[in-house]
Amino acid sequence: MALYAMGDFHLSFQAEKPMDVFGETWKNHSKKIEKNCKKVLHEDDTLVIAGDHSWGRNLKESEKDLAFIEALPGKKVLLRGNHDMFWEAKKTGWLNELYRDRLFFLQNNYYPYGEYALTGTKGYCYEWKESEEHFFKIRDREAERLRVSLNAAVADGYKKLIIFLHYPPTTIGEMESPFTRMAQEYGVSKVIYAHSHGKDRFGDSFQGMVDGIEYKLVSADFLKFRPERIL
Numbered sequence: 419m420a421l422y423a424m425g426d427f428h429l430s431f432q433a434e435k436p437m438d439v440f441g442e443t444w445k446n447h448s449k450k451i452e453k454n455c456k457k458v459l460h461e462d463d464t465l466v467i468a469g470d471h472s473w474g475r476n477l478k479e480s481e482k483d484l485a486f487i488e489a490l491p492g493k494k495v496l497l498r499g500n501h502d503m504f505w506e507a508k509k510t511g512w513l514n515e516l517y518r519d520r521l522f523f524l525q526n527n528y529y530p531y532g533e534y535a536l537t538g539t540k541g542y543c544y545e546w547k548e549s550e551e552h553f554f555k556i557r558d559r560e561a562e563r564l565r566v567s568l569n570a571a572v573a574d575g576y577k578k579l580i581i582f583l584h585y586p587p588t589t590i591g592e593m594e595s596p597f598t599r600m601a602q603e604y605g606v607s608k609v610i611y612a613h614s615h616g617k618d619r620f621g622d623s624f625q626g627m628v629d630g631i632e633y634k635l636v637s638a639d640f641l642k643f644r645p646e647r648i649l
């Protein structure tokens with residue numbers, strides 16, 4: 419039994435969105451994901467997929483992408499990415515009902531993994547695309563969702579916690595954020611995140627040990643489309 423993570427599958431089995439326009443590494447990327455997942459993962463393993471699953475604009479347009487994920491080996495836990503239009507924030511419970519025992523959608527809840535609780539939310543960082551006011555509003559809402567997730571795990575007696583985010587935990591240049599402070603406050607051992615694509619963005623946030631917490635980037639192109647072992 420092992421825990422793996424990878425983010426940013428960016429699948430488009432239905433939506434018109436060929437990913438090779440984003441560079442050579444994205445050519446036939448779904449084939450690479452499938453091959454590497456089948457090589458690395460066993461049925462008793464768990465894979466956390468850290469957001470940006472599908473280019474579909476709604477659930478109907480994302481069904482084949484989710485079916486692809488469902489067919490990968492092991493248990494699959496999904497985070498909400500900025501591109502996941504199929505996943506309305508308020509419908510997480512409904513998605514969990516719909517995909518019960520097939521996929522788990524992580525938001526305002528947690529996923530038990532042995533003595534660990536896998537907690538998380540989409541997260542947020544500033545990318546100079548919006549007003550600061552709007553940024554703070556989204557970021558604070560995401561921080562609140564993370565707290566709900568952590569509190570649910572703690573209330574059930576979990577002491578070993580891991581945080582998964584889609585966005586990097588800090589904005590470029592920041593040394594801390596509500597997400598890193600919460601990781602400290604709850605004594606989590608690892609913060610795993612994705613979203614950063616291309617060599618120029620891989621260093622946007624923390625990697626390695628910072629104040630006793632291990633930070634790991636698991637975007638698919640950073641990992642060369644091979645799941646990263648977390649535990």
Ligand SMILES: [Fe+2]
Pocket residue numbers: 426428470613614615
């Ligand atoms: Fe992405």
Ligand SMILES: [Fe+2]
Pocket residue numbers: 469470499500501584613
């Ligand atoms: Fe993203």
